[in-house]
Amino acid sequence: MRRMEGGVTAPEGFMAIGIAAGIKKDKKDMAMLYSKVPCRAAGTFTTNVVKAAPVKWDQNVVYHQETAQAVVMNSGIANACTGTEGYGYCRETAETAAALLGLRPEQVLTASTGVIGKQLPIEAIKKGVAAMVPMLSDSQAAGTLAAEAIMTTDTVKKEIAVQLELGGKKVTIGGMCKGSGMIHPNMCTMLSFVTTDAAISKELLQKALSADVKDTYNMISVDGDTSTNDTCLVLANGLAGNSEITEENEDFLAFREALNAVNTYLAKQMAADGEGASALFEVKVVGAESKEQAVILSKSIITSSLVKTAICGHDANWGRILCAMGYSGAVFDPEKVDLYFESSAGRLKIIENGVATDYSEEKATEILSQKEVTAIADMKMGEACATAWGCDLTYDYIKINADYRS
Amino acid sequence: MRRMEGGVTAPEGFMAIGIAAGIKKDKKDMAMLYSKVPCRAAGTFTTNVVKAAPVKWDQNVVYHQETAQAVVMNSGIANACTGTEGYGYCRETAETAAALLGLRPEQVLTASTGVIGKQLPIEAIKKGVAAMVPMLSDSQAAGTLAAEAIMTTDTVKKEIAVQLELGGKKVTIGGMCKGSGMIHPNMCTMLSFVTTDAAISKELLQKALSADVKDTYNMISVDGDTSTNDTCLVLANGLAGNSEITEENEDFLAFREALNAVNTYLAKQMAADGEGASALFEVKVVGAESKEQAVILSKSIITSSLVKTAICGHDANWGRILCAMGYSGAVFDPEKVDLYFESSAGRLKIIENGVATDYSEEKATEILSQKEVTAIADMKMGEACATAWGCDLTYDYIKINADYRS
Numbered sequence: 001m002r003r004m005e006g007g008v009t010a011p012e013g014f015m016a017i018g019i020a021a022g023i024k025k026d027k028k029d030m031a032m033l034y035s036k037v038p039c040r041a042a043g044t045f046t047t048n049v050v051k052a053a054p055v056k057w058d059q060n061v062v063y064h065q066e067t068a069q070a071v072v073m074n075s076g077i078a079n080a081c082t083g084t085e086g087y088g089y090c091r092e093t094a095e096t097a098a099a100l101l102g103l104r105p106e107q108v109l110t111a112s113t114g115v116i117g118k119q120l121p122i123e124a125i126k127k128g129v130a131a132m133v134p135m136l137s138d139s140q141a142a143g144t145l146a147a148e149a150i151m152t153t154d155t156v157k158k159e160i161a162v163q164l165e166l167g168g169k170k171v172t173i174g175g176m177c178k179g180s181g182m183i184h185p186n187m188c189t190m191l192s193f194v195t196t197d198a199a200i201s202k203e204l205l206q207k208a209l210s211a212d213v214k215d216t217y218n219m220i221s222v223d224g225d226t227s228t229n230d231t232c233l234v235l236a237n238g239l240a241g242n243s244e245i246t247e248e249n250e251d252f253l254a255f256r257e258a259l260n261a262v263n264t265y266l267a268k269q270m271a272a273d274g275e276g277a278s279a280l281f282e283v284k285v286v287g288a289e290s291k292e293q294a295v296i297l298s299k300s301i302i303t304s305s306l307v308k309t310a311i312c313g314h315d316a317n318w319g320r321i322l323c324a325m326g327y328s329g330a331v332f333d334p335e336k337v338d339l340y341f342e343s344s345a346g347r348l349k350i351i352e353n354g355v356a357t358d359y360s361e362e363k364a365t366e367i368l369s370q371k372e373v374t375a376i377a378d379m380k381m382g383e384a385c386a387t388a389w390g391c392d393l394t395y396d397y398i399k400i401n402a403d404y405r406s
Numbered sequence: 407m408r409r410m411e412g413g414v415t416a417p418e419g420f421m422a423i424g425i426a427a428g429i430k431k432d433k434k435d436m437a438m439l440y441s442k443v444p445c446r447a448a449g450t451f452t453t454n455v456v457k458a459a460p461v462k463w464d465q466n467v468v469y470h471q472e473t474a475q476a477v478v479m480n481s482g483i484a485n486a487c488t489g490t491e492g493y494g495y496c497r498e499t500a501e502t503a504a505a506l507l508g509l510r511p512e513q514v515l516t517a518s519t520g521v522i523g524k525q526l527p528i529e530a531i532k533k534g535v536a537a538m539v540p541m542l543s544d545s546q547a548a549g550t551l552a553a554e555a556i557m558t559t560d561t562v563k564k565e566i567a568v569q570l571e572l573g574g575k576k577v578t579i580g581g582m583c584k585g586s587g588m589i590h591p592n593m594c595t596m597l598s599f600v601t602t603d604a605a606i607s608k609e610l611l612q613k614a615l616s617a618d619v620k621d622t623y624n625m626i627s628v629d630g631d632t633s634t635n636d637t638c639l640v641l642a643n644g645l646a647g648n649s650e651i652t653e654e655n656e657d658f659l660a661f662r663e664a665l666n667a668v669n670t671y672l673a674k675q676m677a678a679d680g681e682g683a684s685a686l687f688e689v690k691v692v693g694a695e696s697k698e699q700a701v702i703l704s705k706s707i708i709t710s711s712l713v714k715t716a717i718c719g720h721d722a723n724w725g726r727i728l729c730a731m732g733y734s735g736a737v738f739d740p741e742k743v744d745l746y747f748e749s750s751a752g753r754l755k756i757i758e759n760g761v762a763t764d765y766s767e768e769k770a771t772e773i774l775s776q777k778e779v780t781a782i783a784d785m786k787m788g789e790a791c792a793t794a795w796g797c798d799l800t801y802d803y804i805k806i807n808a809d810y811r812s
Binding site: 227355 | 454801
């Protein structure tokens with residue numbers, strides 16, 4: 001497997017585009033993704049009881065349709081808490097795209113992100129769809145335009161592509177996603193779109209995705225808020241010509257590994273670009289009794305406001321980390337825990353057996369002042385481990401969210 | 407029952423004091439509470455697996471001793487994650503006070519709040535205890551000095567006293583507490599001290615307290631972090647002369663009501679004075695299926711960073727409230743929910759049956775710009791309700807916590 005340039009248009013047969021359709025002021029706000037041939041589609045969605053209209057629409061497509069071939073996205077309005085009117089607009093969006101692309105509406109997926117509770121400006125959306133269809137392109141630049149058009153409070157576009165060989169055939173996987181607030185483990189808590197020209201059965205595509213989100217998107221948190229719109233879609237069009245993956249063989253494992261690389265990259269990008277974030281904060285829990293315990297502990301640490309503000313202040317306030325582990329619900333002996341801080345500036349053991357070592361505060365501050373900071377907690381209970389990704393909590397998070405709608 | 411002036415020294419026979427013992431720079435940092443006669447003691451403590459030394463010490467006193475008569479408190483250092491050395495300092499503190507007051511060490515409770523992981527400066531603590539004993543006073547001012555000495559990032563002292571009649575005798579309850587970070591439901595998540603001259607059995611005192619914290623301290627959150635030190639202690643010395651409450655009769659109910667008034671006041675004060683807070687945010691969930699559901703929903707709303715920043719921005723971004731309800735874990739129909747905002751500026755219905763009403767944004771902003779703001783969610787599922795208290799999330803929260811130790 002090797003990393004390559006580009007994003008969702010990197011795999012064979014995928015086209016994309018992003019435009020400014022007038023939903024947001026002077027910004028790109030609509031995107032489209034299209035495969036020249038029908039795709040197997042897999043998806044995972046928010047666990048929030050309050051589900052946005054496009055989530056409900058996509059669940060129907062992913063769970064009940066054989067194939068999908070296009071995705072219409074908008075940023076600016078979430079189309080959540082919009083009742084039957086909102087669901088109707090979702091259908092109209094799909095119908096408009098389907099008519100222009102020669103598809104059935106149920107082959108068109110939709111995704112929205114933005115303010116909750118407002119209705120979509122459906123005329124602008126329909127005009128946007130009509131404008132995008134003739135602009136669709138398989139160029140790398142078109143994929144980038146799409147990645148830019150789905151951004152809300154994101155500060156950087158997020159895309160990646162990797163290539164692997166399956167049975168002598170080059171298979172490519174591309175992806176793009178957007179964060180960056182209302183991001184919290186429990187399904188993707190964001191919008192993520194992955195394309196691949198791999199030939200793989202719908203069942204195994206879903207299986208690969210469902211397993212992978214647990215270690216990737218579900219291990220990130222920006223603010224503990226699980227969105228109403230979280231959606232991760234994977235479209236596989238089979239154009240790579242590999243012999244179709246229909247069982248959990250070596251090819252399946254290779255595909256899973258590549259999908260994991262794509263999803264891990266996108267998930268970490270989202271955490272690093274969390275609203276207002278100045279640092280990516282990675283937490284590794286090792287030596288845990290079980291994977292479940294490691295997940296609970298690592299998530300509790302990345303979610304703690306007090307830990308996040310300490311990271312913002314480059315302050316080795318490790319007591320807050322032990323505290324967050326303590327209230328996580330996991331059962332452990334605090335007096336066995338070792339804790340390390342690590343970054344490009346070095347590695348430091350901060351706690352041994354639950355109490356502070358004689359570490360240098362100066363060195364700790366230097367380590368914590370880097371753009372990517374890791375905390376490693378060794379529970380000394382067993383062999384299980386987990387990694388979670390978050391970010392620091394800064395003034396800018398408040399600034400962004402205190403008047404998001406203005 | 408009537409509200410009166412004062413705090414922990416209001417009930418008969420209680421003395422207190424607060425001083426600057428040199429743990430913090432130029433600030434009061436030690437306090438003492440003493441009853442002229444032995445007290446029945448009840449307590450509730452943090453559920454955090456990582457428990458501070460004074461929590462362990464107090465649990466022993468409350469659970470295994472017949473009486474207690476004094477409390478020694480310090481702010482500045484939490485004495486958490488300090489191992490056996492820290493527990494030893496806790497014992498030394500109690501021993502020092504006991505020797506000077508003519509008590510057994512096990513009659514002296516201790517409480518600490520501040521930085522986790524540092525050892526107590528035990529010589530300063532012992533000097534502080536020795537300095538305080540001769541200064542103990544039953545004056546209102548002495549109670550206030552104690553309330554001030556336990557403050558950390560609190561901006562106002564928090565004390566209250568109420569009086570009721572039990573069988574013709576005047577019974578008084580006084581209380582003080584401190585917040586204001588690491589505050590989150592799961593036991594008090596703070597230090598709170600309640601004194602009363604009521605005569606009540608140890609068993610019923612604990613029963614009254616344990617029941618009451620569920621509706622008061624456990625319903626507040628500042629930042630979702632459950633501290634290692636949370637402690638709520640009630641001392642009852644019986645000097646009011648009422649006939650001892652030994653069963654759940656009318657007197658018990660009257661006492662519970664008064665205790666609830668004290669604890670509700672202190673809990674709301676803590677939420678309102680949450681780190682960096684500019685507004686008290688109250689959430690009432692009504693029409694719920696069960697009390698448990700109402701608690702889960704109301705706590706999820708006050709805990710959401712996105713809801714809290716919206717309150718900070720006086721922004722009626724109700725979608726975030728519905729979103730926080732949706733990911734709470736409670737099962738409900740979003741399309742039945744009504745939501746209101748209320749404050750001294752009026753009351754407004756914002757959502758009806760899950761979608762926005764045609765409300766005035768201007769009026770909503772006016773309502774949300776007050777110092778105390780209430781959101782009321784009507785689930786229309788049953789008769790149960792719950793109230794939770796939080797605060798907005800502001801720039802100052804970041805400021806306070808990004809370099810708390812510097």
